[in-house]
Amino acid sequence: MLRAGLFWKxxxxxxxxxxxxxxFVGGYLVLRQRATTREQTEQQLAHLARVIDDRFAAxxxxxxxxxxxxxxxxxxxSRITIIAADGTVVADSEGDPARMENHRFRPEVQGAxxxxxxxxxxxxxxxxxxxxxxxxxxxxxxxxxxxxxxxxEQYERTVRASTNVLILGGGLAGILAILLAVFFTRRITRPLxxxxxxxxxxxxxEFGVRLDPAGEDEIGLLxxxxxxxxxxxxxxxxxxxxxxxxREVILASMAxxxxxxxxxxxxxxxNASARTLLGLDSQRAENxxxxxxxxxxxxxxxxxxxxxxxxxxxxxxxxxDPHPRWLDLHGAPVHFAESxxxxxxxxxxxxxxxxxxxxxxxxxxxxxxxxxxxxVTSIKGFLETLLEGGALRDPESxxxxxxxxxxxTDRLSAIIDDLLYLSRLEYEEQxxxxxxxxxxxxxxNCVADFDHLARSxxxxxxxxxxxxxxxxxxxxxxxxxxxxxIDNAIKYSTSGGAVxxxxxxxxxxxxxxxxxxGIGIPEEHLPRISERFYRxxxxxxxxxxxxxxxxxxxxxxxxxxxxxLHVESTPGEGSRFTLQFPELTNGARSGA
Numbered sequence: 001m002l003r004a005g006l007f008w009k010x011x012x013x014x015x016x017x018x019x020x021x022x023x024f025v026g027g028y029l030v031l032r033q034r035a036t037t038r039e040q041t042e043q044q045l046a047h048l049a050r051v052i053d054d055r056f057a058a059x060x061x062x063x064x065x066x067x068x069x070x071x072x073x074x075x076x077x078s079r080i081t082i083i084a085a086d087g088t089v090v091a092d093s094e095g096d097p098a099r100m101e102n103h104r105f106r107p108e109v110q111g112a113x114x115x116x117x118x119x120x121x122x123x124x125x126x127x128x129x130x131x132x133x134x135x136x137x138x139x140x141x142x143x144x145x146x147x148x149x150x151x152x153e154q155y156e157r158t159v160r161a162s163t164n165v166l167i168l169g170g171g172l173a174g175i176l177a178i179l180l181a182v183f184f185t186r187r188i189t190r191p192l193x194x195x196x197x198x199x200x201x202x203x204x205x206e207f208g209v210r211l212d213p214a215g216e217d218e219i220g221l222l223x224x225x226x227x228x229x230x231x232x233x234x235x236x237x238x239x240x241x242x243x244x245x246x247r248e249v250i251l252a253s254m255a256x257x258x259x260x261x262x263x264x265x266x267x268x269x270x271n272a273s274a275r276t277l278l279g280l281d282s283q284r285a286e287n288x289x290x291x292x293x294x295x296x297x298x299x300x301x302x303x304x305x306x307x308x309x310x311x312x313x314x315x316x317x318x319x320x321d322p323h324p325r326w327l328d329l330h331g332a333p334v335h336f337a338e339s340x341x342x343x344x345x346x347x348x349x350x351x352x353x354x355x356x357x358x359x360x361x362x363x364x365x366x367x368x369x370x371x372x373x374x375x376v377t378s379i380k381g382f383l384e385t386l387l388e389g390g391a392l393r394d395p396e397s398x399x400x401x402x403x404x405x406x407x408x409t410d411r412l413s414a415i416i417d418d419l420l421y422l423s424r425l426e427y428e429e430q431x432x433x434x435x436x437x438x439x440x441x442x443x444x445n446c447v448a449d450f451d452h453l454a455r456s457x458x459x460x461x462x463x464x465x466x467x468x469x470x471x472x473x474x475x476x477x478x479x480x481x482x483x484x485x486i487d488n489a490i491k492y493s494t495s496g497g498a499v500x501x502x503x504x505x506x507x508x509x510x511x512x513x514x515x516x517x518g519i520g521i522p523e524e525h526l527p528r529i530s531e532r533f534y535r536x537x538x539x540x541x542x543x544x545x546x547x548x549x550x551x552x553x554x555x556x557x558x559x560x561x562x563x564x565l566h567v568e569s570t571p572g573e574g575s576r577f578t579l580q581f582p583e584l585t586n587g588a589r590s591g592a
Contacts, residue, residue, distance in 0.1 A: 085143025
């Protein structure tokens with residue numbers, strides 16, 4: 001953003017320059033002020049020392065001199081010391097001269113003896129405090145020195161006071177300079193921000209906004225240039241947008257997938273149908289390599305063959321993601337004016353449903369042929385035995401064969417009946433009666449019908465009804481579906497087990513479930529368990545008398561009632577078949 005960019009860069013630059021200048025100049029002034037303050041202080045102390053030398057140092061005896069020095073020290077808030085030519089302290093305003101050591105070799109004393117005046121900033125061993133000392137050579141007595149000292153803390157207060165004035169003045173000047181920098185920077189960046197906002201509107205497709213080219217400086221000229229460029233871009237973008245919209249509408253309306261690549265195998269165009277058919281994500285595919293975009297070597301190889309072909313090519317692609325899908329591919333080479341090599345255009349058609357229908361038809365024909373051929377072959381074999389093997393003359397064998405023929409005939413009849421029943425469910429779905437069906441008594445009746453069969457096999461049949469529920473549909477169809485589920489549960493349960501039939505409401509759906517604790521169904525068989533004639537254990541299914549169409553009937557009963565069939569199973573633990581129906585919500589639930 002401009003506000004977070006140029007504005008703050010300029011402010012930061014100005015602030016750094018101002019801070020550097022203030023630091024440099026301020027530091028120099030502070031150092032000069034300290035030096036000046038020390039010079040002035042030393043001059044004042046030297047002046048005081050000369051006054052003492054002229055008036056008191058040489059004209060008094062030792063006792064009077066000590067009293068005067070003490071009073072002057074208190075009045076001037078300084079320490080006054082008079083030192084004889086041999087370095088002995090004659091008088092001192094802060095201590096007893098008799099106890100003080102020889103001062104001849106003190107730095108300030110040496111400076112006074114050599115140059116007439118000397119100064120030193122050091123720690124006093126006599127009063128245990130740091131002082132600024134100034135000493136002068138006496139003009140009244142040869143070799144004497146008059147020294148005046150100011151406590152360092154007093155001297156430092158004077159320095160800090162003058163330094164604070166400089167810092168305060170420098171800070172106010174810096175703040176004023178930064179405020180002026182902000183003001184002038186805003187005058188520069190405000191029109192630039194306006195230009196940025198205008199360009200962002202253009203980026204969003206908002207046309208017709210123009211800049212106000214105030215002023216004749218460089219920024220004003222830039223604003224007028226941007227206005228002219230924007231007018232030209234608006235016309236170009238509008239034309240390109242119209243062309244793009246027309247192309248996208250055409251491509252989006254196509255049920256077939258369309259993909260075009262250039263001579264370098266870069267994707268030029270791909271529509272939504274092609275993305276879906278090839279299983280691509282939503283990321284942009286245009287201008288990317290085909291190998292990078294489509295991870296299907298067979299498809300990439302087909303496109304390469306199309307680019308090298310002299311005419312259209314066709315092929316079929318099978319995808320596994322995770323279920324198989326069949327795509328019919330039609331490709332043709334495309335020659336571009338700027339390249340001698342050809343690109344390619346490929347049209348994709350999803351023929352999965354057609355292939356599945358073909359497979360289902362083949363499987364159905366094979367299965368129904370097998371299922372019908374088994375009882376017919378059995379009947380034919382026993383009839384031939386009766387007619388040609390002399391079994392008719394043995395009443396006992398004849399009766400046994402006839403019973404088997406009757407059983408196989410009944411099985412053949414049951415298969416034909418179930419096929420006709422399935423056909424009616426498929427082709428007369430809209431014509432079934434739609435009444436209010438109370439499921440609680442329907443469940444109780446079905447459980448009662450199978451109770452004797454369950455007891456005979458040592459199986460407990462349990463009904464669990466949480467509340468009276470109703471659906472819209474055909475009671476006879478629901479009864480047949482539930483009968484099939486209960487019958488299967490009893491057949492595939494072991495003695496001592498239990499079959500539970502439950503009725504409950506979950507959300508807006510009625511759940512009618514049958515659970516057994518039998519042998520269960522392996523997971524790989526669950527997706528196909530409701531197909532016609534599909535058997536998990538073929539031999540056992542036929543021994544138990546099933547036609548292979550029971551669960552197909554149950555599934556279609558659920559579908560014609562706008563519901564569904566769900567299967568959950570664990571081998572060795574049992575299975576749960578659940579019919580889901582939409583609840584009848586017109587107030588018919590009460591008192592069913």
